[in-house]
Amino acid sequence: MNIRVFDTPHDAGIYVAALAEQVIQSRPDPVLGLATGSTPIPFYDALVGLHRCGLDLSHVTTINLDEYIGLPPTHEQSYAHFMHTHLFSRTNIRSENIHIPNGMADDLAAECARYDDVIRAHPIHLQILGIGVNGHIGFNEPDDLLLSKTHVVELRPETVRSNARFFERIEDVPRRAITMGVQAILQADQIVLMAFGPEKADIIARAVLGEVRTDVPASILQLHKRVTVVLDRASAQGLFDEAGRLRAK
Template sequence: MRIIVEDTEEQFHIAAALEVTKQVVAKPESVITFAGGETTVGVHRELAQLCRQWRIDFSKMKAFTLDEYVGLSPDDPRSVSYRIRHQVLNPIGVQSDHIYMPDSMAEDLQQACSTYDRLLDEYPVDLEILGIGSNGHIGFNEPGTPFHLDTHVIHLASRTTQDKAGFFGAVGSVPEQGITVGIRRIMRSKQILLLAKGKGKSEIIRRALLGPITTDVPASVLQLHPSLTIIMDKAAAELL
């Protein structure tokens, strides 16, 4: 476990973007899983900036998204797929046929999960980028989610819908389900980059990194990964 604590939010964004950039420079054909959410918005912006400044070629890499809201089209600005494409994948020049996203609009969601797992089998993930929810979720793997699952459909916890309410306008507008890469699949990634910022994440980071490994705090399983890097700002790290 490698822990990096940055003094400011800007330094946090830059440090995380540099980790991704170093991966692609070392292996241009890297497979990287991207996460949505507020934590990664600034990271995506800095990654695009590094791409422009250093003229780094991201065209050979393959990108997966970690999760999606069931029922949202990838063209819906509220969808994870839309935000990741427009925040980072398009700006850094990832080829459209190198971008993979779960089909959350499928009539058969279980089949969509199986299809996504087959793609992940074909393209093993070199770097998994994760945020952490205030209840300890990674992806949409909510508290109580078994560790042995691959890609699956899950009902979002009330804590998650409350946290996302501002983005959707109201709690009642947040989709009830998500499709997410499962914890077993996450743990199969060669490297994991966990990102956390803000005082509101300090308690759950303490529990995830220093507490017992339990499905009550899904992120706690990351303690077992052989190549885990955590980047935080001072506020998120204050209880460590």
């Protein structure tokens, strides 16, 4: 893993946007795997800034990691709405190139199969990830077994509590979601894992320096050949000793 530590999330977002620009400009049909939540917002802001400076995104395909079940795309807390607000409405990414799971599908199993078909048709060149306080990536929650394909997941209580800050009441937080599986994540050519804040320090240390374990889903990224972990100083504090050296695994 490559580890990059920045003074602020803003600086980190600029760096990740530069990585994305390299992919976008080097391929005729670049595919970005995208995440939601507060962590990637500095990246989206920086990517929008590059677009305003001339970066063409009209040939980019996007594939989002997940979506809540039961929230329509127009709901202000749906991930479709999040992506429209923070990226799609601010750039020239074409609507036909945007892919997000349908959390309102009548047949969720069929929707999961459809989404796997989308991923197979558009192999991901750069996958952006956040990490939950329990180590989840996408909504692949800690479990005895991590599922490889797109699937319906029951959100863990700690995930519901963490996401409650976006809702008026914790009772309003959906308890289920559709998420991309770990196989699709690991098949991306390049992965960027982003984390900010002291509340992420412990899980980042476990994911980067600990054993590969299904109860720390992000630790599976250790098996990928090209991962960059992008942090601020608060989230990186568990990785280094007093001399500034990366701690041994």
